[in-house]
Amino acid sequence: MSYFSSDFTLGILGGGQLGKMLLYETRKWDIRTRVMDPSAEAPARLACNTFIQGDLMDYQAVMDFGRDADLLTIEIENVNARALEDLEASGVRVYPQPGVLQVIQNKARQKLFYRDAGIPTAPFSRYAYTSEISDSLRNGGIAFPFVWKSAQFGYDGQGVKIVRNAEDLRGLPNVECIAEELVPFKNELAVIVARNSLGQTRTYPVVEMEFHPEANQVEYVLCPARIPEGVAQKAREVALQVSESLGHVGLLAVELFRTQEDEILVNEIAPRPHNSGHYSIEGSFTNQFEQHLRAILGLPLGQTDSKVTAVMVNLVGAEGYRGPVHYQGLEDILAMPGVTPHIYGKKETRPFRKMGHVTIVDPSIDRARERAAEVKQRIEVVSKKQDHE
Amino acid sequence: MSYFSSDFTLGILGGGQLGKMLLYETRKWDIRTRVMDPSAEAPARLACNTFIQGDLMDYQAVMDFGRDADLLTIEIENVNARALEDLEASGVRVYPQPGVLQVIQNKARQKLFYRDAGIPTAPFSRYAYTSEISDSLRNGGIAFPFVWKSAQFGYDGQGVKIVRNAEDLRGLPNVECIAEELVPFKNELAVIVARNSLGQTRTYPVVEMEFHPEANQVEYVLCPARIPEGVAQKAREVALQVSESLGHVGLLAVELFRTQEDEILVNEIAPRPHNSGHYSIEGSFTNQFEQHLRAILGLPLGQTDSKVTAVMVNLVGAEGYRGPVHYQGLEDILAMPGVTPHIYGKKETRPFRKMGHVTIVDPSIDRARERAAEVKQRIEVVSKKQDHE
Structure with a gap:
């Protein structure tokens, strides 16, 4: 079957920023898409061929949506997996597989899976x-x-x-x-593994995630992680072990702890493009969204190494603001070399809401990290209306 | 005025592949867009906020379309410039300026402009x-x-x-x-110059264009051109001279001849993103479409240097085929390292019609060029219906 400029239709459950960025790639290859999201103003509403407003956890809504697709994928895990199972049984291809989603949707089941598969975890x-x-x-x-x-x-x-x-x-x-x-870790790391329907796998470089101390949200992602090569090697091996045990098709983002003793423990996984892979749009030979498409369509996987080192900064709503969004200082950061902002298109900001991200590329990871801190200082996601909670 | 997630509206005259690729960038920054194109199946129909079917040369159609935009730009020169002049007079910003378009729309006028400005040309x-x-x-x-x-x-x-x-x-x-x-040239070269509304300019590296001997169409674009640094320097200077004499806002693609004596002559110019700049999506720190947006919005211009060397191959309809398009061998080229196809989304192929392009990146320009030839050999744009003209 040909996917390009054809009648083949890819259904995507979820229309947030991940769906939106996935659509850049379906457009690049002229692949027909249907998107379902509960919000009429979902960032992925534009740029898909058909948009359907619907509840992703509703059995009937997912059934009705999925029936008209040749292949279904997700950009968020919280979807009705039973409907996906029934759609799969009726002949619709579903990647990641409903069984994979069911393991991941429940954190207790996820931990039992690690234990049974002999995967190191806390x-x-x-x-x-x-x-x-x-x-x-x-x-x-x-x-x-x-x-x-x-x-x-x-x-x-x-x-x-x-x-x-x-x-x-x-x-x-x-x-x-x-x-x-509670693991007293040295670093939080992540590895994205791509696995296509033929069972071929490729891992992206290990990235390092720096967290915001209060919001428990990733503030910076650095590619590559500033860790010894031996630790990086171990992290990639553990991530591959998870991928192979799970047998998923598509991307798998594996979040890891590096302990004080340089052991690698799996924290959490997500079977889709992931915040920790956004740097790849500017940094990698194959960005994570194109790679997800390649994997689920059974196409050869692309190169996962980097053209240039990169740091990603999440743009989240500033505390104290709620309402129509305004990006203060965006023009300033555009004057800095190697800086690319991505604005997701959410109309309303609220404290810590993910509104966009900024990628900073530079031949030196340290310089990229410094510039990222400067970006973070210069830009603020606010609203004209001050929030007085 | 803020452009991002705001009510600001950019109007784009023309909805072909250049418009489509420009829309990746307006989506990335959540800039509201209106597109007009004569074809109901224009590649840029998806991913804009409003699509209007209309004749770009029709005075009234352009007036009606432009009135609702805050800023107008083009992705094709053949538009009604008189309407743009009247829109500009009524307060709509138009970049490139209608006066610039009028010089370029007529090749005789273009040549007289070179002569008057002391720009070397045949x-x-x-x-x-x-x-x-x-x-x-x-x-x-x-x-x-x-x-x-x-x-x-x-x-x-x-x-x-x-x-x-x-x-x-x-x-x-x-x-x-x-x-x-007739200039017996050594090479055909091109330089893209970005100039923003504040008069700041930046030039991209000099690229080398290899032409298809029969179709008189660019077959390969190499960045950087395989020419001595002194010649490249001269090419950039001449391109900047054209840009400054013209006073355009937005991109200006300057096509050049390198003569047997290493002189640089201007061949033709285009005040917009250009086929010779497609490599920049994968190759450059700032791709040409983002740069065009930065320029016309009066934002700081981005870095124009390359992350990695690149060769672009145009995908044109094979001779002997006409009808619903099929991309034969696309899966094969996806298995090659550093290869990114772009499919424009035109439903029907015909001989030599531009249907897409492929970018090949590699640290070595020679290896990229070799792989480009291999891409060209492996992929064919055909139709299930054979053409018996």
């Missing part, structure tokens, strides 16, 4: 309800501090909390969850 | 009608061989012919034209 306990943790603490089953994670719908700092005492525990919702040992 | 004579050339030949005013060019609407090999004898002359349309001395 020790954890699993609870049907948060309230059971108190018993476990009394029995000495676990001890403070630990990381509490809701099993379902953890995304971008929601559903994750470091619990240091009984007080921290009290505010948490009483849901299925895990308690994970 | 000697020429100007004729109100092709039939006048015969008199000039009899009087010894000119001699065979020469290059005949229609003054109006020359584009992509139409309206240009090398005239070697009286026979060649007879087939030509009897229109306003020029007869230009």
Whole structure:
């Protein structure tokens, strides 16, 4: 089957910034697309061939949407996996496979998968309800501090909390969850693995993620990570092990901890293009969105190495502002060499909302990192209306 | 005025591949767009906010289209310049300026502009009608061989012919034209100059264009050109001289001849993104489409140097085929390192129609050029229906 300028139709569940950037690549290759998103103002509404407003968790909405596609993919994990299973059974190709999504959608299941596959990850306990943790603490089953994670719908700092005492525990919702040992890591790293439907794999270079101390959001992503080659090698091997155990088709972003002893532990995974791979648009021979397309279409995978070193800065809504967005200082950063802003097209800002990102490329990673800090200082995502919460 | 995620609207006259690729950049910065093109299936129909089907040469259509834009630009020169003048007078910003377009739309006027500005160009004579050339030949005013060019609407090999004898002359349309001395050049080169509304300029590296011997179309573009640094320096200086004499805002692609004596002569110019700059999407720190936006919006210009050397191959319809397009061998070239195809999205192929292009990047320009020849051999733009003209 030919995908290019043909009647072949790719369905994409989710129309956020990841979907929007994926559409640059479907346009580049003239691949017909259908996108579904709950928001009528989704960033991916433009540039797809057909846009459908619908609830991604609704069985019937996903069934109705998927039936008219030749191949379905996602740009967000929180979709109705049962509908995807039924669509797959009816002959629609679905990548990543519904079974892969089901493992990833539930963090307890994700951790059990690591354990069963012999993949290094932080020790954890699993609870049907948060309230059971108190018993476990009394029995000495676990001890403070630990990381509490809701099993379902953890995304971008929601559903994750470091619990240091009984007080921290009290505010948490009483849901299925895990308690994970707090890893005193040296770095947080990530590796993106591409795997196509023929089982061919390629890994991108290891990147280093620097987190915002309060928002628990990635602030900078550096490619390559400033780590010894041996550690990078181990990180790529672990990521490949996850990819092969999972047998996914498409991209798999593997977030990792580098411990004080230079061990690599898997933190979380996402079976799709990922924030930690945005640098690849400017930095890599094949950007992650093109690579995802290549993988799910069963095309040969592209080169994953870098043309130039890169640092990515997330542009998030400044604290204290809520309302129609204004990018203050954007013109200033455009005057800096090697700086490319990406504006996702969300009309309203709110504190810590991901509104865009900026890539800074430079032959020197240290200079790129310095310039990234300068970018961060000069640009602010605000609103004309001040927020007085 | 803020351009990003705002109500500011950019109008683009023309919706072909250049418009389509410009829209990747307006999407990247969430800039609102209106596009007009005569074809309902124009490649840029998707990904703009509003598409209007209309005749670009029709005064009223251009007036109606332009009134609702804050800034107008073009992706093709053949637009109604009088309408643009009137829109400019009514307060709409128009870049490139209508006066610049008027110089460029007519090849006789273009040549007179070079002469008046002291810009090196091949000697020429100007004729109100092709039939006048015969008199000039009899009087010894000119001699065979020469290059005949229609003054109006020359584009992509139409309206240009090398005239070697009286026979060649007879087939030509009897229109306003020029007869230009045939330059026995060593290379055809091009330089893209960006100039923003504040008068800041930046030049891209000199590229080398290799032409298809029959179709008079560019087959390969190499960046950088394989020429001595002194010649490259001179080419950039001449291009800057054209840019400054013209005072355009936006990109200016300057096509040049390098003579046997290493002189640089201006051949033709285009005030917009250009085929000779497509390599910049993969090769340059700032691609030409983003640069055009920066220039017309009065933003700081981006870096014009290259991340990696690049060769661009045009994908044109194969001879003997006409009808619904099929890209034979596309999967094969995707397996080659550093190869990125761009499919414009035209539904029907015909001989020599520009259907897409492929960029090949590699640290070595010679290896990139070799791989480009291989790409050219492996891919063919055909149709399921054979053409029996």
